[in-house]
Amino acid sequence: MQPEEYQQLVQENLPPRPIVKNMLWAFFVGGLICTIGQVVLTIAQNFERTKDEAAAVTLAAMILLGTILTALGVYDEIAEKAGAGVAVPITGFANTVTSAAMDFRREGFLLGMGSKMFVIAGPVIVYGILSGFVVALIKSLVLGLF
């Protein structure tokens, strides 16, 4: 059998993904995490001077939450059901950093944990900065901010 033929056969025989069930789980868990974030944001807005500061504190708190849940070993178990519901919120970002830190610690704090801590989260940081840069550059030129 030719490779193309076999690849076709494989595609035809893949088990279906439970798309609706996955979406519902992602919706509820993701929504719940954002609601927790809203609680923090509301509290922060009462204490901080500016909107941006309140936002920063909220992000930090959510990151701490993600880190703790990862260290407890439950974040990945929730992810099996919730999928994007735990990957998309910033808690997911924290999970990538903490899980990498926990995993690579055994190769030493310096060369293991230190160098690999952002192995999963790296792309988000790199492309966040790159896209932000391009957007901010264009906008600054358009608005004549330079």
Next chain:
Amino acid sequence: MGNRLGTRTLTFSRGPRITSRYTLVGPREGKGPYALDFHEILADDSLGQKTAEKTERLMLELAIAKTLEQHDTSIDELHFLIAGDLLNQITTSCLAASTHAVPFIGIYGACSTFAEALGLGAVLLQGDFAEQVLIGTASHYQTAERQFRYPIELNVQHIRTNQVTVTGAAAAILSFADRGPRITHATFGTVVDMGLKDPHDMGSAMAPAAFRTIKEHLADTGRTLADYDIVLTGDLGRQGSKMLRLLLEREGFEGLERLQDGGSQIFGDWQPVGAGGSGAACVAVMTLGYILNALESAKAKRVLIVATGALLSALTVLQGESIPCIAHAIALEQ
């Protein structure tokens, strides 16, 4: 040629046998349907070691030590140690071998390593190059996950075709002593690459390799699937087994009811393991545990082991390569 049959198969007229064996599995495998067929079930998957890599190595060392004990043989009387595993540079096997002064042949066949070892051991015995050969392999869920996939605690939603690496170790001694099943044939496989690239569905990638090796083996020996009481594929998993059946049916093979699969069976339906188990230890513990018990208790007389391996690396996946696979067949007879 005296020891060759057909195009690819080797025969072992002198009758090398699996004369002692030991299997160790992790707690998750110990909760599966074949728990009673394994010699030892670990209470936890760390064995008190700081890293999973150390655990894997200790598991292999334990399996080797117990096999030697069973055979009432000391390591000096062994002529070769043939071992392999999934980790880079097969460090588990190399480090385990470093504790014994026996000529070490390190091999790599991914999850087909065990069959590769059985076949090579039989060749050494048949060719009068050895009288006693020790073979072994091990794998661990955490070490494989780290190397090939992701940090353990990372949020990953596994899809249905994903397989779970078996935590286990197995060792056996091949010799001419008067016990245990004979290794009658070995059909080493060629590498088969159908251009599949999804590392989350290795079963589908490996099925064509199993298909080709089975086809060649049956053609060379003049046998049919029904001539075997059990044809155990290593770890195709539920998805790979499905694809293998489709391939066999399309070419009119019969006797498909003899097909079983180590990966699909080692865990129970109640265990959340996606498409089933995988890993170098999977086919090893299922063969040395379940299959040899079946042969010993006369539930089966003749069995074909078809161990499958996906020859990818973490890098090849990232570099967009497809997944080449291999399957080796070993015929055992009581």
Next chain:
Amino acid sequence: MQYLIAFLVGGAICALAQLIFDTAKCSSAHILVGLTCLGAVLNGLGLYEPFQEFAGAGALVPVMGFGSSITTGMISEVKRLGWEGLFTGAFEITGLGLAAAVVFSSLLALSSKPHR
């Protein structure tokens, strides 16, 4: 009410990401990077900040908020400093979170081992 909106909006973003994951069969890393960049672009178009006003944490917490915050920081720094702001602004808002991630992760990694 604000809580309900955060729940619905945040949930919808996650559900959409899940749909893309299951149908387009791309990896989770691709989706996260895509969402981050989308957040940056929507921010540049002047859409994400009002969206964040409306949806609160529902827009801030998903990783799109991360990309948007990077852009907000850059623009605000450009207004303050000129072109250097493109670089100093990257972590103006997100810096707290990143440093927090490093510090908390290191602390917790010290005290726990991977499970299973």
